[in-house]
Amino acid sequence: MTGYDEEKIAELLRxxxxxxxxxxxxxxxxxxxxxxxxxxxxxxxxxxAFRARVVADLEAALEAEGIEARPSVVAALRSRLETx
Amino acid sequence: MTTLTDAELVARCRTGEGEAWNELVERFSRYVYxxxxxxxxxxxxxxxxxxxxxxxxxxxxxxxxRNDDAIRPWIAQLTRRLCIDKLRSSGREGPADTDDLDLGGxxxxxxxxxxxxxxxxxxxxVGESCKExxxxxxxxxxxxxxxxxxxxxxxxxIASRISxxxxxxxxxxxxxxxxxxxxxxx
Numbered sequence: 001m002t003g004y005d006e007e008k009i010a011e012l013l014r015x016x017x018x019x020x021x022x023x024x025x026x027x028x029x030x031x032x033x034x035x036x037x038x039x040x041x042x043x044x045x046x047x048x049a050f051r052a053r054v055v056a057d058l059e060a061a062l063e064a065e066g067i068e069a070r071p072s073v074v075a076a077l078r079s080r081l082e083t084x
Numbered sequence: 085m086t087t088l089t090d091a092e093l094v095a096r097c098r099t100g101e102g103e104a105w106n107e108l109v110e111r112f113s114r115y116v117y118x119x120x121x122x123x124x125x126x127x128x129x130x131x132x133x134x135x136x137x138x139x140x141x142x143x144x145x146x147x148x149x150r151n152d153d154a155i156r157p158w159i160a161q162l163t164r165r166l167c168i169d170k171l172r173s174s175g176r177e178g179p180a181d182t183d184d185l186d187l188g189g190x191x192x193x194x195x196x197x198x199x200x201x202x203x204x205x206x207x208x209x210v211g212e213s214c215k216e217x218x219x220x221x222x223x224x225x226x227x228x229x230x231x232x233x234x235x236x237x238x239x240x241x242i243a244s245r246i247s248x249x250x251x252x253x254x255x256x257x258x259x260x261x262x263x264x265x266x267x268x269x270x
Contacts, residue, residue, distance in 0.1 A: 006247075009250060010222055012200040013200065016197070017117075022135070024110065027140075028105065028110075030140060035206045
């Protein structure tokens with residue numbers, strides 16, 4: 001037995017408020033974002049003109065490809081393209 | 085999906101099941117958030133960085149987890165490490181001497197949050213209506229009026245419902261503690 005009374009149980013419940021919805025959604029979209037990022041990086045490596053468009057204006061290049069320029073995707077892509 | 089054990093959920097994530105990943109993030113999001121914000125008192129931008137990095141690493145390394153039941157302690161340690169890294173990197177730019185971080189205090193908070201996760205897992209055993217009313221009142225800090233409107237309940241009955249549900253939750257928690265004092269499995 002824990003010997004915890006209801007006040008203590010309530011106190012423990014209060015320790016776990018929900019994380020901001022946007023943070024949770026971004027983490028949930030991670031697998032899809034990774035797939036999109038891999039596809040864009042592969043294309044940028046194979047197509048010099050596409051790479052130039054992406055480097056010049058990442059958000060616009062994504063929108064032109066019909067990909068939503070979510071902050072997580074944009075940040076990850078910037079990082080990948082800078083290191084490649 | 086919410087009734088799956090942690091190990092079952094991890095196994096499903098490993099097969100690439102999107103719903104399982106969503107549930108895994110949902111299940112541990114409060115834990116990671118609380119460790120970053122309450123235990124380590126990171127600012128919102130730093131906490132968000134840590135939060136996203138934790139789930140990115142979990143996604144990346146899930147295949148290497150040796151014991152699927154150990155996902156919770158693994159996530160806790162990963163979050164702890166990333167929070168410490170964040171504090172140290174912030175310390176380089178500020179006056180705080182982060183080499184002397186009081187990790188004992190952090191670890192005590194972590195231990196409490198771990199216990200809170202076990203209590204939270206017991207919410208699945210008290211029925212959907214109790215789960216919702218307790219979550220709204222204690223975790224989301226909603227008033228009787230807001231809860232009454234959302235759940236279409238007379239405000240005068242909310243307090244007694246909360247009390248009754250809390251009793252059920254306590255019984256579920258104690259039952260779980262009796263069966264397995266160290267269990268981290270939902």
